[in-house]
Amino acid sequence: MRGRREALATIALLAAGACLTPLRVQAAGALPSWNDGPARNAIVAFVERVTKMASLDFVPPPGRIATFDNDGTLWAEQPMYFQLAFALDRVKALAPQHPEWKGKEPFASLLKGDVKGALAGGEHAMLEIVMATHAGMTTEEFERIVNDWIATAKHPTTGRLYTEMVYQPMLELLTYLRANGFKTYIVSGGGIEFMRPWAERVYGVPPEQVVGSSIRTKFELRDGQPVLVRLPEVDFVDDQAGKPVGIQMHIGRRPIAAFGNSDGDLQMLQWVAAGKGQRFCLYVHHDDAVREWAYDRDSHIGRLDQGLDEAAARGWTVVSMKDDWKRVFPFETK
Amino acid sequence: MRGRREALATIALLAAGACLTPLRVQAAGALPSWNDGPARNAIVAFVERVTKMASLDFVPPPGRIATFDNDGTLWAEQPMYFQLAFALDRVKALAPQHPEWKGKEPFASLLKGDVKGALAGGEHAMLEIVMATHAGMTTEEFERIVNDWIATAKHPTTGRLYTEMVYQPMLELLTYLRANGFKTYIVSGGGIEFMRPWAERVYGVPPEQVVGSSIRTKFELRDGQPVLVRLPEVDFVDDQAGKPVGIQMHIGRRPIAAFGNSDGDLQMLQWVAAGKGQRFCLYVHHDDAVREWAYDRDSHIGRLDQGLDEAAARGWTVVSMKDDWKRVFPFETK
Numbered sequence: 136m137r138g139r140r141e142a143l144a145t146i147a148l149l150a151a152g153a154c155l156t157p158l159r160v161q162a163a164g165a166l167p168s169w170n171d172g173p174a175r176n177a178i179v180a181f182v183e184r185v186t187k188m189a190s191l192d193f194v195p196p197p198g199r200i201a202t203f204d205n206d207g208t209l210w211a212e213q214p215m216y217f218q219l220a221f222a223l224d225r226v227k228a229l230a231p232q233h234p235e236w237k238g239k240e241p242f243a244s245l246l247k248g249d250v251k252g253a254l255a256g257g258e259h260a261m262l263e264i265v266m267a268t269h270a271g272m273t274t275e276e277f278e279r280i281v282n283d284w285i286a287t288a289k290h291p292t293t294g295r296l297y298t299e300m301v302y303q304p305m306l307e308l309l310t311y312l313r314a315n316g317f318k319t320y321i322v323s324g325g326g327i328e329f330m331r332p333w334a335e336r337v338y339g340v341p342p343e344q345v346v347g348s349s350i351r352t353k354f355e356l357r358d359g360q361p362v363l364v365r366l367p368e369v370d371f372v373d374d375q376a377g378k379p380v381g382i383q384m385h386i387g388r389r390p391i392a393a394f395g396n397s398d399g400d401l402q403m404l405q406w407v408a409a410g411k412g413q414r415f416c417l418y419v420h421h422d423d424a425v426r427e428w429a430y431d432r433d434s435h436i437g438r439l440d441q442g443l444d445e446a447a448a449r450g451w452t453v454v455s456m457k458d459d460w461k462r463v464f465p466f467e468t469k
Numbered sequence: 470m471r472g473r474r475e476a477l478a479t480i481a482l483l484a485a486g487a488c489l490t491p492l493r494v495q496a497a498g499a500l501p502s503w504n505d506g507p508a509r510n511a512i513v514a515f516v517e518r519v520t521k522m523a524s525l526d527f528v529p530p531p532g533r534i535a536t537f538d539n540d541g542t543l544w545a546e547q548p549m550y551f552q553l554a555f556a557l558d559r560v561k562a563l564a565p566q567h568p569e570w571k572g573k574e575p576f577a578s579l580l581k582g583d584v585k586g587a588l589a590g591g592e593h594a595m596l597e598i599v600m601a602t603h604a605g606m607t608t609e610e611f612e613r614i615v616n617d618w619i620a621t622a623k624h625p626t627t628g629r630l631y632t633e634m635v636y637q638p639m640l641e642l643l644t645y646l647r648a649n650g651f652k653t654y655i656v657s658g659g660g661i662e663f664m665r666p667w668a669e670r671v672y673g674v675p676p677e678q679v680v681g682s683s684i685r686t687k688f689e690l691r692d693g694q695p696v697l698v699r700l701p702e703v704d705f706v707d708d709q710a711g712k713p714v715g716i717q718m719h720i721g722r723r724p725i726a727a728f729g730n731s732d733g734d735l736q737m738l739q740w741v742a743a744g745k746g747q748r749f750c751l752y753v754h755h756d757d758a759v760r761e762w763a764y765d766r767d768s769h770i771g772r773l774d775q776g777l778d779e780a781a782a783r784g785w786t787v788v789s790m791k792d793d794w795k796r797v798f799p800f801e802t803k
Contacts, residue, residue, distance in 0.1 A: 197675060274717055331721045341531060342721030354710035354736055361739045363717055376688035383608055383697055387665045387676030402688055405695045
């Protein structure tokens with residue numbers, strides 16, 4: 136009887152433990168695309184410190200908030216931000232309904248295939264393109280447009296779907312953190328409603344855990360049916376000093392870990408690092424020209440300059456894509 | 470051996486089931502402060518429809534989003550919104566640092582105890598009071614101020630802490646929904662950072678599930694330390710047509726159930742009702758002058774006029790506090 140009772144008790148305990156105790160999952164096997172080096176070790180050491188019940192640095196699960204930048208941190212951002220490729224494709228698709236665009240910049244240049252010329256108009260040109268392609272429809276219509284595009288559009292140099300251009304080691308990291316009781320958030324300069332339609336499928340991040348830039352929306356009754364209409368007006372820019380603001384607005388508590396790749400993420404990392412207790416800040420450094428792209432201090436996309444200095448000064452983890460990652464994209468054969 | 474194996478299997482299954490199967494909890498005993506009547510029955514019938522795996526109306530847990538108004542729905546709102554009481558107390562506390570207030574409305578009237586006179590200045594006066602008391606400090610300082618106030622301030626007629634002035638049947642409803650796999654959100658016209666400090670303790674709703682009105686914040690480095698400073702500028706008003714906007718911004722998907730008590734919640738209920746599949750909309754009707762307050766169509770606080778008509782026309786559930794609730798406040802002796 137004793138043996139049986141003990142067996143029953145053990146099974147019940149183990150099974151209950153799987154959902155009731157503060158989550159803690161071993162890294163062994165959880166990060167297969169990471170080389171056994173300082174970056175991987177720093178991640179694992181941090182996670183073990185905050186999840187071991189006996190640790191002085193133990194953080195109960197509700198406080199285990201981790202925020203991830205998207206462009207250049209979870210998926211690639213070269214040769215142009217993928218959302219910009221979306222906007223350009225939308226300009227082409229909408230051109231027949233806008234004959235006036237042929238004589239109007241930045242649309243005229245874009246329609247002639249001259250992206251550089253179109254973007255020469257700077258921020259104003261960019262805003263014109265965004266509003267022409269992201270506003271004027273309901274939230275549900277926009278979701279459908281994004282879903283249709285993301286299902287078919289191909290990256291200009293690899294020919295892959297954009298959702299294949301995600302970093303395998305970061306997918307594993309998201310899963311590893313969640314298995315250890317973390318709530319994983321995206322905090323991106325990209326459009327919140329551009330990411331939500333596919334972030335759950337691709338990253339396992341549900342819509343309510345996506346923070347991003349936004350345009351204003353307006354509630355209306357159309358023939359008695361309520362809709363939210365997207366207005367051509369910037370509401371919030373979730374970049375640089377906007378990131379801690381977006382985090383406070385959406386999450387309302389300070390994350391204990393943050394992951395980025397550019398100076399646009401610096402304030403988020405500063406905000407996280409300044410919290411009490413154990414904190415973890417990581418920069419992905421794009422130094423792999425063979426498997427991905429190599430760029431940092433002088434790039435106009437994803438510039439990492441001040442952040443690189445601050446990471447060195449403060450001991451933040453800097454991931455070398457070249458040295459720390461066995462595999463960059465899921466589609467690579469090893 | 471067979472008996473033992475079966476016992477082991479049963480225990481493992483039960484224990485695993487507790488966290489792995491789509492959650493579904495029987496209402497029996499879960500809503501003890503609700504009388505057995507149409508409101509309680511409608512709630513239970515809805516929850517059973519969307520949580521029974523075999524049901525045509527089954528909704529997987531990620532889609533089980535329920536949104537609750539706060540003032541008048543989860544806690545009382547008479548004789549004035551509790552956040553207004555907070556603001557008035559803050560004016561008194563801050564007065565020594567603002568000698569100029571003695572000659573300046575609305576502060577002069579307030580400091581003489583003439584609330585009505587102060588509020589006679591309408592929206593502008595209100596805004597002056599809010600900004601003088603809610604802006605100019607960091608987010609962490611404001612959190613401390615709210616925590617200090619909510620721990621000690623007493624309701625003017627009952628003498629109870631404001632956090633005791635919550636509706637016992639609604640607390641049970643929140644718990645019942647969560648036990649059935651729902652994610653419960655607050656979507657309130659009140660200040661998001663006024664509710665977050667105590668919403669988890671009082672309602673079981675974590676900061677990231679609180680949606681509310683907000684003022685702008687700004688990221689700053691003060692002596693190298695990052696802070697978020699609260700600016701005297703309205704950012705978002707989460708009331709009426711703002712509620713569906715706030716829901717989309719924070720949650721990014723349409724709730725399947727919504728709970729309110731006033732015309733300020735009407736657009737939220739309309740937005741929820743217009744979704745595909747089973748939806749549940751409920752109004753709390755303040756008709757109990759003995760245990761709480763009785764007010765609806767003519768009240769300037771929590772007016773319920775158009776909403777009452779629309780609820781009747783569309784078959785939404787209307788809770789009579791008088792008839793449907795055995796107990797209103799947790800402190801009542803039965």
